[in-house]
Amino acid sequence: MLKKIFKYIRWIVAMLFISSILAVVAYRFIPVYFTPLMFSRCFDQIDKGEDVKLYHTWIPLAEMPKSMPVAVIASEDQRFLQHHGFDYQAIEAAALDHLEGGKKLRGGSTISQQTAKNVFLWQGRSWVRKGLEAYFTFLIEILWSKERIMEVYLNSIEMGDGIYGVQAVAEQNFDVDAKNLTRSDCALIAATLPNPRRFSSKTPGPYMRKRLRQVEQQMRHIPAFKP
Numbered sequence: 001m002l003k004k005i006f007k008y009i010r011w012i013v014a015m016l017f018i019s020s021i022l023a024v025v026a027y028r029f030i031p032v033y034f035t036p037l038m039f040s041r042c043f044d045q046i047d048k049g050e051d052v053k054l055y056h057t058w059i060p061l062a063e064m065p066k067s068m069p070v071a072v073i074a075s076e077d078q079r080f081l082q083h084h085g086f087d088y089q090a091i092e093a094a095a096l097d098h099l100e101g102g103k104k105l106r107g108g109s110t111i112s113q114q115t116a117k118n119v120f121l122w123q124g125r126s127w128v129r130k131g132l133e134a135y136f137t138f139l140i141e142i143l144w145s146k147e148r149i150m151e152v153y154l155n156s157i158e159m160g161d162g163i164y165g166v167q168a169v170a171e172q173n174f175d176v177d178a179k180n181l182t183r184s185d186c187a188l189i190a191a192t193l194p195n196p197r198r199f200s201s202k203t204p205g206p207y208m209r210k211r212l213r214q215v216e217q218q219m220r221h222i223p224a225f226k227p
Contacts, residue, residue, distance in 0.1 A: 020120075024139045027119065028148060031058040035118050035156050038164060045162075053162025055172055061151040064166050067183040069150050069225035071190035072157075074218035077111040080150075085112040085141040086134075113137045115153045150225065159189060159196050173202035187215040 033056070042052050061069070073080050079087050087110050109117075116136035121129055140149055159169035166189070170178040174185055181189075185201075191211035192199040199208050 024143050028144050032156050036122050037118050055168040056164040057167040058155050059167045064178050065181045067186040070219050070222045071186040074222045075190035075215045080111050085137040111153050115149055118156045161197050188212045191215045
């Protein structure tokens with residue numbers, strides 16, 4: 001009986017391993033129209049008795065303004081083109097800050113890690129989910145190009161309440177197509193990403209305008225996105 005149980009467990013693990021690789025390979029070529037986060041937010045809205053809000057339109061990276069990748073790199077992950085999924089310098093800095101008495105543990109999450117989390121995993125902070133996040137980050141860094149990671153990231157990242165991706169935020173918050181976003185618009189969108197449901201790119205307050213200036217300043221030091 002135990003041998004049969006272990007056999008089934010091995011079979012399940014093998015199938016999960018193969019299916020995860022196939023999913024990553026498939027998303028290297030096909031658009032990501034829905035993510036676990038989108039479904040989770042919709043279920044939360046239904047549970048609260050709210051109208052379901054889901055704005056998302058996939059567009060190629062070539063149809064986005066060139067400033068958009070530069071802005072998110074400046075705001076979220078300045079070593080994106082240098083690291084292989086994990087920014088060990090940022091992780092070390094976050095750990096040291098925490099050990100030195102920082103009240104809030106800073107994140108060291110890269111654009112690659114955020115993409116893996118948004119596209120393949122549920123929300124949460126368990127060790128199991130963090131382990132799977134590292135696994136999927138490793139896979140997309142091997143099987144996707146940096147250009148593809150950025151394309152999926154900019155199409156799937158949450159950019160407001162029920163708003164996902166550059167095209168949706170351009171339409172909902174700026175009333176334009178993504179290609180018509182200005183450099184300042186891109187910087188403002190990137191500035192909201194740590195908490196896009198709290199900080200709005202449609203009606204930015206004083207803090208967001210300060211963040212906008214900081215991102216614009218950092219963008220001057222980021223080269224054009226050429227993976």
